[in-house]
Amino acid sequence: MIVLGIETSCDETGVAIYDTTPWEAGKPAFLGILGQGLHSQIAMHRDYGGVVPELASRDHIRRVLPLLDQSLVQSGLKLGNIDAIAYTQGPGLAGALLVGSAFAKSLAQGLNLPTIGVHHLEGHLLSPLLGQTAPQFPFIALLVSGGHTQLMKVSGIGQYELLGETLDDAAGEAFDKTAKLLGLDYPGGAAISKLAEKGRVGIFDLPKPMLHSGDLDFSFSGLKTAVLNQVKKFEARSVTEPTEVVQFHADLARSFVDAIVTVLVSKSEKALKQTGCKHLVLAGGVGANLQLRNALNEKAMKNGFEVHYPPLELCTDNGVMIAFAGALRMLSKNNGSTTSGAFDIKPRWDLQSNNLI
Incomplete structure (x- = not known):
C-alpha cells in the first residue's frame, strides 16, 4: 500500500509518500520512504518572535502543491499510484490544520x-520505528514536541497509556522563552543548546522542577522564572564587557539545559522501572537535542535499557511521520474517515482517545 502523507499542523509544511511493503515484509521501515518534501516557516516567523497563525495558514496553501510535485518526482510515481491519503487532523493551529484537511480530502x-486523519503526536511517537534500530513493543516514549512534554507507554499501534505530562510550560516552550531572555533568535531550542556547549558546568544552581515529586509529571515554568531572575541580577550590575556578557549567557544556557535534561532523563528512567519496559523512545523536536541524547545514551549503557531515536531529519514536523502513522493505522484495520468531503479537524485532541482498543 502506498500512502501520501500531508502535515500542516503548525509552521512546517510536509508532504511524503510511503510504501508499506518493507514494513509488511519485516524489513527496516525506513526503506518504505519513497519521496518527501518539507518547507519550514522559521524565517518568516522569526521577526515576530513566534508563530503567527494566519501567516502560517497562508504559507501552507502556497507550499503544499509544489511539495507534492517534489515528492512525486523523487518517488518516480504518479498520483494514480497512490492508494490512500493521510493528513494531520490535530492537534495544532485550526487554520493550518484546515489547509491540510481540505487539500487531502x-x-x-x-x-x-x-x-x-492522523494524530500529530502519534506521528512523532511512531517515527523512531523509521530509524536504523527500531524499538520493540512495549516501549516508553518521551514525547517532547512544541507545547507537549509527555511520557507514554506504547504497547502497540494505537495502544497508548499516558504516564505523565507537563502541568504548565512544556520543555520546548521553556527553551523558546529562555532563548528570548538571552537575546537569541526564535526558535530557541537549537540556539540555546549550541550556546550551552560554550558554558561551564554548575555555575548557576537552577531548580530541577518536580525531580523528586514521586510521579511522572513535569513542570518547567519555575525554571524559566529562575532564569529570568538571574538575567535581572546580571543586568543590575550594568556589565558592559562583551566577553563577560557572552560568558554569562553561555553559563546560564548550560545550567538551564542541564536542569531540563536531568529532569527528562530521571523521569524517563523512572517510567522504565515502573513499567518494566526495556526500550525507550525519544521523539519530537527536542529529540534532536544532543545534550539530551548524550545523557540518555549514558544512562542506557549504565542501566541496561535501549534508547531509540528517529532520524534527525524526522525530529521536526514532517510528512513522512504522518504517511507512516496513517499507513500503520490502515494496516491495523482502522481505516479512518472516508472521502466524504468534510474538512474535519481536531485542534485539541487527546492521544489516548484515539486508541484502537
Missing part, C-alpha cells in the same frame, strides 16, 4: 481514495 475525492 479534495485530492482524495478527485482520485476516489480513502483518507485517514
